[in-house]
Amino acid sequence: MTSYTDEQELLNWFTSHQLIRMKIECSVEGDIAEEIAPPILFLGTGIYKAVKLPHPHALRYEKPLAEMDLPDFHIFLLEWLTRAIDDGLGACYVCGKTVSNNDTQNPWDGIFIDKEIAAWFVIHFDCKRGLHPKTAGLTPFEISLAETPILAKQ
Numbered sequence: 001m002t003s004y005t006d007e008q009e010l011l012n013w014f015t016s017h018q019l020i021r022m023k024i025e026c027s028v029e030g031d032i033a034e035e036i037a038p039p040i041l042f043l044g045t046g047i048y049k050a051v052k053l054p055h056p057h058a059l060r061y062e063k064p065l066a067e068m069d070l071p072d073f074h075i076f077l078l079e080w081l082t083r084a085i086d087d088g089l090g091a092c093y094v095c096g097k098t099v100s101n102n103d104t105q106n107p108w109d110g111i112f113i114d115k116e117i118a119a120w121f122v123i124h125f126d127c128k129r130g131l132h133p134k135t136a137g138l139t140p141f142e143i144s145l146a147e148t149p150i151l152a153k154q
Helices: 004-016 070-086 125-135
Strands: 021-026 032-037 040-042 108-114 118-124
Touching: 070 108, 070 118, 108 125, 118 125
Parallel strands: 040 118
Antiparallel strands: 021 032, 108 118
């Protein structure tokens, strides 16, 4: 579990890298409501497998978040996902089948989408064509995020 300080640092980092999505609604009375949504990590099929992104600090990652750019974060997250897959926490977002780091016949990848939603998806290489139809119309404001799983080798 990440601390409040870690969550705030992640939120600030996501904001500085334009990965936060914002929704502004105005009522007829003139009330304005703003809602922000951080990027999402999907560890399997559907919105019920959506979790908060891990903080590099929680994994004792060698590079502090403040010094990372987006490619650095991709590398960190791929390392975290590899450990999560070893712990049996991942399934393909498209087909729903469990992914494995040892399955050379059906390898997986972490795919990043930065459109209406900013999210990383665990997906089999052969399922990549099916990702677009599964994510069409998906917005971060419809999704409740579960806590980041604690890894066995953390």
